[in-house]
Amino acid sequence: MQETVDTTADAAAPTAARDRSTGAGPIVRPSLARRARRALAPLPWLAPALALIAFVVLWPVWEMFTTSRQHINSYGFNLGDYGWKNYSTLFADPNLGSVMARTALWTFAIVAITVLISLGLAQLLNRSFPGRRLVRWALIAPWAASVMMTAIVFRWMLDPNNGVVNVFLHQIGVVKDFNGSQASWLGDPTAALWWMIAVAVFVSVPFTTYALLAGLTSIPTDVYEAARMDGAGKWRTYRAITFPLLRPALLVAVLINLMNVFNSFPIIWTMTGGGPDYQTSTSTVYMYALKQFNIGESGALSVVNFGVVIIIVLVFLRANRSALKEG
Amino acid sequence: MAAATVAATQPQERAKRTRPKKPPTLRTVLLCAAAYLVGLIFILPYLEMIVTALRPQAELRDRDYLPHHLTFSNFTNIWSTGLGTNLSVSLEISIGATLLVLLVAIPAAYYTSRRKFRGKGVFLILVLVTQMFQPTSLIVGIYQEFTNTVHVNSTVALILVNAGFNLAFAIWILNAYFGAIPKELEEAAMVDGTSRIGAMFRVIIPLALPGIVTALIFTFIAAWNEFITALTLTNTDSSEPLTVKMNTFIGQYSTDWQHLFAGSVIATIPVIILFAFIEGKVVSGLTAGSVK
Numbered sequence: 001m002q003e004t005v006d007t008t009a010d011a012a013a014p015t016a017a018r019d020r021s022t023g024a025g026p027i028v029r030p031s032l033a034r035r036a037r038r039a040l041a042p043l044p045w046l047a048p049a050l051a052l053i054a055f056v057v058l059w060p061v062w063e064m065f066t067t068s069r070q071h072i073n074s075y076g077f078n079l080g081d082y083g084w085k086n087y088s089t090l091f092a093d094p095n096l097g098s099v100m101a102r103t104a105l106w107t108f109a110i111v112a113i114t115v116l117i118s119l120g121l122a123q124l125l126n127r128s129f130p131g132r133r134l135v136r137w138a139l140i141a142p143w144a145a146s147v148m149m150t151a152i153v154f155r156w157m158l159d160p161n162n163g164v165v166n167v168f169l170h171q172i173g174v175v176k177d178f179n180g181s182q183a184s185w186l187g188d189p190t191a192a193l194w195w196m197i198a199v200a201v202f203v204s205v206p207f208t209t210y211a212l213l214a215g216l217t218s219i220p221t222d223v224y225e226a227a228r229m230d231g232a233g234k235w236r237t238y239r240a241i242t243f244p245l246l247r248p249a250l251l252v253a254v255l256i257n258l259m260n261v262f263n264s265f266p267i268i269w270t271m272t273g274g275g276p277d278y279q280t281s282t283s284t285v286y287m288y289a290l291k292q293f294n295i296g297e298s299g300a301l302s303v304v305n306f307g308v309v310i311i312i313v314l315v316f317l318r319a320n321r322s323a324l325k326e327g
Numbered sequence: 328m329a330a331a332t333v334a335a336t337q338p339q340e341r342a343k344r345t346r347p348k349k350p351p352t353l354r355t356v357l358l359c360a361a362a363y364l365v366g367l368i369f370i371l372p373y374l375e376m377i378v379t380a381l382r383p384q385a386e387l388r389d390r391d392y393l394p395h396h397l398t399f400s401n402f403t404n405i406w407s408t409g410l411g412t413n414l415s416v417s418l419e420i421s422i423g424a425t426l427l428v429l430l431v432a433i434p435a436a437y438y439t440s441r442r443k444f445r446g447k448g449v450f451l452i453l454v455l456v457t458q459m460f461q462p463t464s465l466i467v468g469i470y471q472e473f474t475n476t477v478h479v480n481s482t483v484a485l486i487l488v489n490a491g492f493n494l495a496f497a498i499w500i501l502n503a504y505f506g507a508i509p510k511e512l513e514e515a516a517m518v519d520g521t522s523r524i525g526a527m528f529r530v531i532i533p534l535a536l537p538g539i540v541t542a543l544i545f546t547f548i549a550a551w552n553e554f555i556t557a558l559t560l561t562n563t564d565s566s567e568p569l570t571v572k573m574n575t576f577i578g579q580y581s582t583d584w585q586h587l588f589a590g591s592v593i594a595t596i597p598v599i600i601l602f603a604f605i606e607g608k609v610v611s612g613l614t615a616g617s618v619k
Binding site (some may be wrong): 062121134136318 | 453
């Protein structure tokens with residue numbers, strides 16, 4: 001609805017400007033030089049930003065496409081055009097199916113769990129209680145710290161010999177023997193994947209909670225007042241008021257998380273390296289692993305990944321329409 | 328006005344209603360306990376990082392939560408591994424990227440916040456899209472660009488890449504800050520004979536300082552923590568920033584855990600503290616105006 005109004009407003013603005021400049025006389029368009037000058041006026045201000053974006057974002061996109069169509073051997077020599085061979089190699093790759101299925105599980109599980117936990121945490125931190133500031137600061141830590149370093153600590157905490165997780169699980173009787181197969185969580189592909197999902201949730205919750213908190217504080221309090229006057233209970237108030245009003249914040253948080261989680265690399269790379277035998281690799285990690293010995297196939301996979309990223313971006317843009325219109 | 332009054336009095340009313348005159352109810356106590364537990368969980372790995380860094384060699388493999396003795400020798404020994412060089416590489420990359428971002432983002436954000444022009448929407452969309460892309464998704468392209476065509480040293484390459492991928496956050500948050508400054512202030516300065524650029528430096532930038540500091544700290548931290556591009560573009564020990572260096576401490580069979588964690592503490596704790604200064608403002612920059 002709003003969108004339609006906006007496009008017409010946009011279209012009307014240049015027309016109005018033109019009308020004013022021509023005045024009542026016959027249609028005299030401003031001279032070419034003047035129009036060119038007006039069109040180029042923003043350039044000195046925007047050119048540095050545009051140049052930087054072109055250099056480190058658009059150029060790599062182009063390089064990636066080129067690479068995916070080149071025959072490059074494992075020594076890095078470019079043997080020329082390869083057509084779609086890298087793509088057929090990729091789609092015939094026996095690892096691809098399981099890697100893609102794992103990527104879907106990885107992305108969906110992490111985003112879903114993160115959002116559920118963050119919805120609860122945002123409610124909790126929206127209350128006032130003594131020491132709230134300290135708790136909010138504590139929540140910052142995983143967000144500010146390098147994901148790679150956080151992953152290293154978790155790897156250490158899961159150490160089969162003396163990791164604190166195993167020490168604790170031994171005390172409560174879950175883990176029977178240190179150094180046993182049960183204690184070496186990261187050696188088993190399934191257990192490793194779930195532990196890494198937990199770590200990814202751990203580093204995603206802070207931003208998500210903060211984004212939802214920002215959404216919660218933006219809900220005017222008189223709406224709640226009205227709901228209470230109408231005798232709405234707690235759960236009903238949440239479902240009928242809080243959740244709908246929180247939706248924009250939730251949507252943006254989900255999309256940013258989708259992007260981060262899909263592109264997540266340091267957790268898996270640090271904790272298992274994607275192994276054993278690519279059994280804990282997502283498509284991002286697999287792409288990186290392929291890069292070491294078959295950069296053409298890696299390029300093809302990165303184009304596929306890029307397609308996924310573009311889809312997320314398009315959804316993000318649709319969700320962000322209102323913000324864009326202001327700009 | 329009326330809404331503001333309601334907002335101001337309402338929490339007190341609610342507090343009165345849910346909490347009679349008695350001392351804190353069980354509910355409040357449970358709420359607090361839950362919140363503190365959550366807080367503790369989120370700093371636990373970083374506490375473990377510090378504790379391990381303080382463990383003496385003899386107690387490294389002990390199966391307990393806290394060592395019996397503490398030692399600072401890990402923090403002094405670690406410099407012999409060449410950590411100083413890596414630390415300065417990290418600083419060069421982060422400071423370089425931050426300066427470049429400010430240099431490029433301030434004019435763009437200023438102009439888009441002050442003028443209406445054709446292509447403004449397209450420009451802001453382009454910027455927003457770069458925020459969504461991450462070096463990870465383009466890593467093959469970045470690698471090819473900087474190994475085959477653009478021959479610069481890895482520090483310069485990392486400054487450029489980090490600046491490019493963090494530009495969006497800076498432009499959006501500065502755009503919001505600049506936009507909130509009344510045009511009249513600037514016009515008054517220009518009537519007094521200052522040029523537009525002079526007005527930008529004397530009026531706008533000082534008033535938008537909180538936004539600039541936010542952009543500055545955010546970019547610094549993002550560049551400081553960046554891993555995959557640094558891993559891809561550096562190939563000598565002395566050109567690696569801290570993140571990549573820390574990763575090399577993990578060996579196939581043996582890992583130098585204490586030094587690894589001493590280094591991690593040095594690389595991590597300052598950033599967490601720095602981040603606390605801008606916590607409130609970061610969300611609005613990342614969600615770019617859609618969460619109000």
